[in-house]
Amino acid sequence: MxxxxxxxxPLETVKSQMQEHAKAVGFGVLGTYAFKQILESKGHPIEKDxxxxxxxxxxxxxxxxDTLPEISVYLPCRLxxxxxxxxxxxxxxxxxxxxxxxxxxxxxKVHMSEIFHKVRALMNGW
Numbered sequence: 001m002x003x004x005x006x007x008x009x010p011l012e013t014v015k016s017q018m019q020e021h022a023k024a025v026g027f028g029v030l031g032t033y034a035f036k037q038i039l040e041s042k043g044h045p046i047e048k049d050x051x052x053x054x055x056x057x058x059x060x061x062x063x064x065x066d067t068l069p070e071i072s073v074y075l076p077c078r079l080x081x082x083x084x085x086x087x088x089x090x091x092x093x094x095x096x097x098x099x100x101x102x103x104x105x106x107x108x109k110v111h112m113s114e115i116f117h118k119v120r121a122l123m124n125g126w
Contacts, residue, residue: 003094006087007126011049014081014088014126018053021125030054030076052081055122060115067108074098077119088100090123 007014015044019029035050054076081089095116099109 001094001097002091003120003123004089004091005120005123006084006089011081011083011088011126014090015051017126018073018079018081021122022053022055024025024125025122026059027057027077027118027122030056048082050080053079053081055079055119057118060112063108063111068102068104070102071098075114079119079123088126090126092119094097096117 022029025089033052033054033098033112036046036048039046055078056076061075064075074093074095079091080097082091094110099112
Protein backbone atom coordinates (compact mmCIF):
# COMPACT_ATOMS: atom_id res chain seq x y z
CA MET A 1 0.00 0.00 0.00
CA UNK A 2 2.94 2.33 0.63
CA UNK A 3 5.78 2.56 -1.87
CA UNK A 4 9.09 3.45 -0.21
CA UNK A 5 12.64 3.89 -1.35
CA UNK A 6 15.80 5.30 0.20
CA UNK A 7 18.78 7.34 -0.87
CA UNK A 8 22.15 8.19 0.60
CA UNK A 9 21.62 11.85 -0.29
CA PRO A 10 21.01 14.04 2.76
CA LEU A 11 17.41 14.95 3.55
CA GLU A 12 18.04 18.67 3.00
CA THR A 13 19.56 17.99 -0.42
CA VAL A 14 16.53 16.00 -1.55
CA LYS A 15 14.18 18.68 -0.21
CA SER A 16 16.05 21.45 -2.01
CA GLN A 17 16.08 19.53 -5.31
CA MET A 18 12.48 18.25 -5.22
CA GLN A 19 10.96 20.95 -7.41
CA GLU A 20 13.63 20.56 -10.09
CA HIS A 21 13.44 16.74 -10.08
CA ALA A 22 9.61 16.77 -10.11
CA LYS A 23 9.54 19.10 -13.10
CA ALA A 24 11.88 16.77 -15.00
CA VAL A 25 9.24 14.00 -14.85
CA GLY A 26 6.22 16.22 -15.59
CA PHE A 27 5.10 17.23 -12.10
CA GLY A 28 4.93 20.52 -10.28
CA VAL A 29 5.16 21.06 -6.55
CA LEU A 30 1.92 22.63 -5.32
CA GLY A 31 2.89 22.86 -1.69
CA THR A 32 4.76 21.37 1.22
CA TYR A 33 3.97 20.43 4.79
CA ALA A 34 6.86 20.52 7.27
CA PHE A 35 5.18 18.42 9.95
CA LYS A 36 7.93 18.87 12.55
CA GLN A 37 7.50 22.65 12.45
CA ILE A 38 3.72 22.54 12.10
CA LEU A 39 3.20 20.25 15.08
CA GLU A 40 5.79 22.01 17.20
CA SER A 41 3.97 25.30 16.64
CA LYS A 42 0.77 23.60 17.87
CA GLY A 43 2.48 22.33 21.04
CA HIS A 44 2.85 18.73 19.81
CA PRO A 45 6.49 18.28 18.82
CA ILE A 46 7.78 15.22 16.98
CA GLU A 47 11.38 14.06 16.66
CA LYS A 48 11.50 13.23 12.96
CA ASP A 49 11.83 15.92 10.33
CA UNK A 50 8.99 14.83 8.03
CA UNK A 51 8.11 16.90 4.98
CA UNK A 52 5.30 16.06 2.57
CA UNK A 53 5.34 17.49 -0.94
CA UNK A 54 2.11 17.83 -2.92
CA UNK A 55 2.81 16.99 -6.57
CA UNK A 56 0.60 17.55 -9.59
CA UNK A 57 0.71 16.50 -13.22
CA UNK A 58 -2.19 18.57 -14.61
CA UNK A 59 -2.84 16.31 -17.64
CA UNK A 60 -2.96 13.19 -15.45
CA UNK A 61 -5.10 14.93 -12.84
CA UNK A 62 -7.62 16.04 -15.47
CA UNK A 63 -7.84 12.54 -16.91
CA UNK A 64 -8.18 10.95 -13.49
CA UNK A 65 -10.84 13.37 -12.28
CA ASP A 66 -12.86 13.11 -15.50
CA THR A 67 -12.83 9.30 -15.24
CA LEU A 68 -13.16 8.77 -11.51
CA PRO A 69 -14.12 11.86 -9.49
CA GLU A 70 -13.68 10.05 -6.17
CA ILE A 71 -9.99 9.64 -6.94
CA SER A 72 -9.78 13.27 -5.83
CA VAL A 73 -9.24 12.03 -2.27
CA TYR A 74 -5.80 10.83 -3.43
CA LEU A 75 -4.89 14.07 -5.20
CA PRO A 76 -2.59 15.81 -5.40
CA CYS A 77 0.01 13.07 -5.27
CA ARG A 78 1.85 13.18 -1.96
CA LEU A 79 5.49 12.35 -1.48
CA UNK A 80 6.88 12.11 2.05
CA UNK A 81 10.53 12.64 2.99
CA UNK A 82 12.18 11.75 6.29
CA UNK A 83 15.29 10.11 7.69
CA UNK A 84 15.21 6.48 8.76
CA UNK A 85 18.17 4.32 9.76
CA UNK A 86 20.64 6.96 8.58
CA UNK A 87 19.14 7.25 5.09
CA UNK A 88 16.67 9.62 3.46
CA UNK A 89 13.38 7.81 2.89
CA UNK A 90 10.87 8.77 0.21
CA UNK A 91 7.35 7.32 0.52
CA UNK A 92 4.03 7.60 -1.32
CA UNK A 93 0.75 5.75 -1.75
CA UNK A 94 0.95 2.66 -3.97
CA UNK A 95 -1.44 3.60 -6.78
CA UNK A 96 -1.79 0.01 -8.01
CA UNK A 97 -3.34 -1.03 -4.69
CA UNK A 98 -5.78 1.86 -4.84
CA UNK A 99 -6.72 1.13 -8.46
CA UNK A 100 -7.41 -2.49 -7.56
CA UNK A 101 -10.09 -1.29 -5.15
CA UNK A 102 -12.17 0.59 -7.75
CA UNK A 103 -14.08 -0.43 -10.86
CA UNK A 104 -12.63 1.33 -13.88
CA UNK A 105 -11.66 0.32 -17.39
CA UNK A 106 -8.31 -1.36 -17.87
CA UNK A 107 -7.07 1.49 -20.10
CA UNK A 108 -7.49 3.90 -17.19
CA LYS A 109 -5.57 1.59 -14.85
CA VAL A 110 -2.74 1.34 -17.37
CA HIS A 111 -2.67 5.12 -17.78
CA MET A 112 -2.56 5.72 -14.02
CA SER A 113 0.15 3.08 -13.62
CA GLU A 114 2.23 4.96 -16.19
CA ILE A 115 1.81 8.16 -14.16
CA PHE A 116 2.80 6.32 -10.97
CA HIS A 117 5.86 5.00 -12.82
CA LYS A 118 6.92 8.65 -13.22
CA VAL A 119 6.47 9.23 -9.49
CA ARG A 120 8.64 6.18 -8.77
CA ALA A 121 11.25 7.49 -11.22
CA LEU A 122 11.24 10.77 -9.33
CA MET A 123 11.65 8.97 -6.02
CA ASN A 124 14.53 6.88 -7.35
CA GLY A 125 16.24 9.87 -8.97
CA TRP A 126 18.67 10.55 -6.15
